[in-house]
Amino acid sequence: MTTETEKRALEDDTVESKRIKYDKGIAPIKPEFIVESPSVPADDRYVNDDDAEAGDRNGEEKGKKKKRGQNKKRDMRQQHEEVRLCSSLLDPSNPGTCRFGPEHCRSTHDVTTYLAAKAPDIDGVCPVFKAIGYCPAGLKCRWLNSHYEDGKLKRDQSQIDAYASSGQGEVNKISTEAKLALQKKKYLFEVSDNVIKYLDLQVQSDENIAKREEAKENNASYVEAPFKIAEKKKLDLRGAKIVSPLTTVGNLPYRRLMKTLGADVTYSEMALSLPLLQATNSEWALPKAHSSEYPGFGVQIATSKHWAAAKAAEVIYKETTHVSELNLNCGCPIDLLYRQGQGSALMEQPARLLRILKGMNASSGDIPVTVKIRTGTKDNKNTAKSLVERVLAENDVAAITLHGRSRQQRYTKDADWEYIKEVGAVVTEWNNKKEEDKESSETNRTNFVGNGDVFTHEDWYNAVNTEGVDSVMVARGALIKPWIFEEVEAQQYLDKSATERLDILRKFADFSLEHWGSDEYGVGLSRRFMCEFLSFTHRYIPVGILERLPPKINQRPPQWRGRNELETLLGSTDYKDWIKITEMFYGKTGDNFTFIPKHKSNAYESG
Numbered sequence: 001m002t003t004e005t006e007k008r009a010l011e012d013d014t015v016e017s018k019r020i021k022y023d024k025g026i027a028p029i030k031p032e033f034i035v036e037s038p039s040v041p042a043d044d045r046y047v048n049d050d051d052a053e054a055g056d057r058n059g060e061e062k063g064k065k066k067k068r069g070q071n072k073k074r075d076m077r078q079q080h081e082e083v084r085l086c087s088s089l090l091d092p093s094n095p096g097t098c099r100f101g102p103e104h105c106r107s108t109h110d111v112t113t114y115l116a117a118k119a120p121d122i123d124g125v126c127p128v129f130k131a132i133g134y135c136p137a138g139l140k141c142r143w144l145n146s147h148y149e150d151g152k153l154k155r156d157q158s159q160i161d162a163y164a165s166s167g168q169g170e171v172n173k174i175s176t177e178a179k180l181a182l183q184k185k186k187y188l189f190e191v192s193d194n195v196i197k198y199l200d201l202q203v204q205s206d207e208n209i210a211k212r213e214e215a216k217e218n219n220a221s222y223v224e225a226p227f228k229i230a231e232k233k234k235l236d237l238r239g240a241k242i243v244s245p246l247t248t249v250g251n252l253p254y255r256r257l258m259k260t261l262g263a264d265v266t267y268s269e270m271a272l273s274l275p276l277l278q279a280t281n282s283e284w285a286l287p288k289a290h291s292s293e294y295p296g297f298g299v300q301i302a303t304s305k306h307w308a309a310a311k312a313a314e315v316i317y318k319e320t321t322h323v324s325e326l327n328l329n330c331g332c333p334i335d336l337l338y339r340q341g342q343g344s345a346l347m348e349q350p351a352r353l354l355r356i357l358k359g360m361n362a363s364s365g366d367i368p369v370t371v372k373i374r375t376g377t378k379d380n381k382n383t384a385k386s387l388v389e390r391v392l393a394e395n396d397v398a399a400i401t402l403h404g405r406s407r408q409q410r411y412t413k414d415a416d417w418e419y420i421k422e423v424g425a426v427v428t429e430w431n432n433k434k435e436e437d438k439e440s441s442e443t444n445r446t447n448f449v450g451n452g453d454v455f456t457h458e459d460w461y462n463a464v465n466t467e468g469v470d471s472v473m474v475a476r477g478a479l480i481k482p483w484i485f486e487e488v489e490a491q492q493y494l495d496k497s498a499t500e501r502l503d504i505l506r507k508f509a510d511f512s513l514e515h516w517g518s519d520e521y522g523v524g525l526s527r528r529f530m531c532e533f534l535s536f537t538h539r540y541i542p543v544g545i546l547e548r549l550p551p552k553i554n555q556r557p558p559q560w561r562g563r564n565e566l567e568t569l570l571g572s573t574d575y576k577d578w579i580k581i582t583e584m585f586y587g588k589t590g591d592n593f594t595f596i597p598k599h600k601s602n603a604y605e606s607g
């Protein structure tokens, strides 16, 4: 028989084990919001951030088994309409010239046939027409009837004027001439060719010297560089609210949204140096920004070669107009890039990394160069500190960002802010030394930015107030809770209602259509990228239904219901619900839409 005392001890044990379970990462949902019999198995509810970070660039990982439910081959290109209209006829009352000629053109020149086959209009007013006063998608617009009357496309001149005078728009588009010159290998690399020659000479002399230490001592004997490093634009990140570079999800409409929600600094998705130099359209889409992002917009590149880095830096400097910093990715963990010596692999090859930074610095004109690193590549073997010492001594970088995790650890453990602080002390010491050496400390002080696990205003202030840290980059926190910087500003939790959260998504929808277009293809892309965004936003647990605060980014909830239907829907882990949410903005999903979620075994099939 169990005695009363033993029984109580047993109960206490159960309570204790529940408490420990909470500590181990279960979000403390108020009991009345917990769904008693979960309809979705836990494994299918949780998103794996490693998969998400890889975006669509993750190749097959050698020797690694596919994780349960992980979709590796995601071809996310959206389908075009079955009957396509020639783009010369987008505005039939003002036709353009078809470069193939109507007989050879693969798209139809018959407007009546096109309109008869076209999917029915989406309800409401075209968001692009509303924003800019006309719709570049013309007859292809899915909201056509809102700006088409008596066979004519409408123009709202006062809105067109207002938009023009606002100075808004997209920037950093490479010119057709530059693109062609790159593709034909005729582009003139006036600066970087010299820089590369100089760096190559240095490599040769490095190779002739057996020991690296000797090479360092001999540094002074190197010939003067045959070029001058331009004076750089100033970069001051102190206290700035920074959104991390984010492959796939950190697209232009998302970043534009984040600017409206208080972000000061945003970064492009990681662009690879080689496709930039081959001038592929998809890679050159990445440095594009919305005018509201500048100043404060950084372009991030990944590379493994100093020559490619130098050339990419020169093209970015010459062909873009709105870039505040050029950031080198030395943190990307994904296998494909790592095996090619890019991303975090550079942390294992400091000499190569330094050469790349030198090449970028000398070729990027007045754009300052910055670098994003991890603690190291292996667990329990931090190398960032010694690397930072070398980077500071041998290069002029305007900022160093440290993500407090190793490549090996991925997202499994918390970011190591103690180590971030240690590295911050190295940068502070360097800046102090410079201040003593020079009259003005402001000219080229190196900013130090911490990164990892910031999810609340409290995390943000703790991070920013860490000694040696100038500011902090927020990645998943700004995806799961896009209003995080409003909370930082208010210094309190904001219990956003489901309707307010839907308004944020509506803004994203409007921006996405302005960016990708309001035709079938643009709507498909916009819907797809909203699904990617929802794969993060659904993880937000409203503070009002949490038993205790603070919420933690790595905590996982039991299945919960919201305070109303919309809140439950917004928290759904089922990607079919994400698609349902997109229908509120982009109309009913058609047969042409493809979405393959990263973590579920089935692709979306319409119908």
Ligand SMILES: Cc1cc2nc3c(=O)[nH]c(=O)nc-3n(C[C@H](O)[C@H](O)[C@H](O)COP(=O)(O)O)c2cc1C
Pocket (backbone or CB within 6 Å): 049, 052, 053, 054, 055, 244, 245, 246, 247, 248, 249, 269, 270, 300, 329, 331, 332, 372, 403, 415, 451, 452, 453, 454, 473, 474, 475, 476, 477
């Ligand atoms: C979906 C996703 C995409 C990412 N893409 C990039 C990238 O392109 N470049 C980069 O330097 N880091 C990238 N990261 C890493 C983040 O910038 C950041 O370093 C990391 O998530 C840690 O910050 P957090 O704890 O605030 O999420 C990505 C992370 C995620 C989750």
